[in-house]
Amino acid sequence: MTTPGSKTSHPRLRVRHRTLSITALVGVVVFVSSISGCAATSNESSQPSAAPVDSYPEFIESDRAKLTVFGLSCPLCATNVEKALTSIPGVRSASIDLSSGGVNLLLDPARPIRSTDIARAVKNAGFTLRAIELP
Amino acid sequence: MDSFSSEARAQEATHVPAAILTAPGNIYIRQRFTYEALGIDPSPAHRDIHMLWMNTSINFGISRGVHGYVDIPVMYMEEATNPEPLLAPAHLPTGPSNDGPQYNAEVGLADIALGVKWQIWSHNSGPTDSMRLAIIGGLEVPSGHQDNSSHSVDPFLGVAFNVIHGRWGANVSMIYKNNNGGDDFNMRYGDGPADALRLGASAMYRISPDVYEATTHGSLYFQLELDTLYETNGDIETILMPGLLYEARDWAIEFSVGGVIQQKVNDRPNRGLQVTLGWRLLL
Numbered sequence: 001m002t003t004p005g006s007k008t009s010h011p012r013l014r015v016r017h018r019t020l021s022i023t024a025l026v027g028v029v030v031f032v033s034s035i036s037g038c039a040a041t042s043n044e045s046s047q048p049s050a051a052p053v054d055s056y057p058e059f060i061e062s063d064r065a066k067l068t069v070f071g072l073s074c075p076l077c078a079t080n081v082e083k084a085l086t087s088i089p090g091v092r093s094a095s096i097d098l099s100s101g102g103v104n105l106l107l108d109p110a111r112p113i114r115s116t117d118i119a120r121a122v123k124n125a126g127f128t129l130r131a132i133e134l135p
Numbered sequence: 136m137d138s139f140s141s142e143a144r145a146q147e148a149t150h151v152p153a154a155i156l157t158a159p160g161n162i163y164i165r166q167r168f169t170y171e172a173l174g175i176d177p178s179p180a181h182r183d184i185h186m187l188w189m190n191t192s193i194n195f196g197i198s199r200g201v202h203g204y205v206d207i208p209v210m211y212m213e214e215a216t217n218p219e220p221l222l223a224p225a226h227l228p229t230g231p232s233n234d235g236p237q238y239n240a241e242v243g244l245a246d247i248a249l250g251v252k253w254q255i256w257s258h259n260s261g262p263t264d265s266m267r268l269a270i271i272g273g274l275e276v277p278s279g280h281q282d283n284s285s286h287s288v289d290p291f292l293g294v295a296f297n298v299i300h301g302r303w304g305a306n307v308s309m310i311y312k313n314n315n316g317g318d319d320f321n322m323r324y325g326d327g328p329a330d331a332l333r334l335g336a337s338a339m340y341r342i343s344p345d346v347y348e349a350t351t352h353g354s355l356y357f358q359l360e361l362d363t364l365y366e367t368n369g370d371i372e373t374i375l376m377p378g379l380l381y382e383a384r385d386w387a388i389e390f391s392v393g394g395v396i397q398q399k400v401n402d403r404p405n406r407g408l409q410v411t412l413g414w415r416l417l418l
Contacts, residue, residue: 068262069262070259070260070261070262070264070265071257071259071263071264071265072262072263073146073263073264073265073299073304074146074263074299074354074382075351075352075353075354075382075383075384076146076382076383076384076385076387076415076417077146078384079384079385079417080157080158080161080417081158083158083160083161084158084160087160095349097347097348097349098262098263098347098348098349098351099262099346099347099348099349099351100262101261101262101263102349123199124158124159124198124199125158125159126156126158126199126200126254126257126267127259128259
């Protein structure tokens, strides 16, 4: 009930607004804390910096390579990037180590692959290629 | 069924959408079986309703950062009606109230959701740490089923944000649906003529393993979801849903129980208990 000239203060409106506000506040807290937390993490000096793809050989002619990939949050994520990499002609297999983001590739030396194809496959799968190590 | 925002994938809780996409060329199938017991019905039919949903979601990567999905809900419903003889709607069974409740069961296809998810931003800050932001949009289209279809094409649009850090993951989402039709005495959130807004938040914690290893092939998560469902007719409810998710390299199973912690609905039955079992498969 309201009186003319007073602010609306219907009980049902108060419940509705409070519930929406609580849920929205939870969302804002999650968003802000995650942005600040992950920004701090990404600034840690212990993390290797990514070398640009054009610093790697254009063609990889060895029988194996090791990638460092960021963003592999779960087992299903690992399968997504594994499928993306094994779809590249010349890649025989890809095994994922979730603890380090390491991806061990077995390659066909008779079918050299482009490092840009590896970078594109990882990126298209939704992850970040940080490094390629060759034997 | 609130299928316009029901799809989920890895590192995504059972009900609240996350900004996680299926990679291009991959197909991700998901099925959820949900039992719902509805409570007090404000319609003249005074229905006591129990429902069992089977929601099949087919998700496919279209291109980098873009993902499409189709949600196909099938509903089995049992209702007992005890209507007031002079006020009951014409399409419901009627009779003198002293005959007692009348029972009815039906099964059919509800509205189908066709959606697209566009990941507009992502940042991978560690081997397992990431943040992602996606826009979700699409249409709910009528199935044509006599009683389960809404008979209108309803667009929806929203946004989802996901963060994963160590053993923790969190999602928040907001989805708005414009309803162009619907029965006045609908049964569930989003099925009536009023527009619907859904605010969701979820947290996931990896119970096992403590640390990922080279031989890790599966993870067990505890999940806790908070869903606020608001309609522009003033109905609102908030549901808390704890559950478990086990995720392997190309499949997952999930379990969730939901209970209403706050509810003010006048135009549809109160929501009661909700139990969900589901599985996911990456092809």
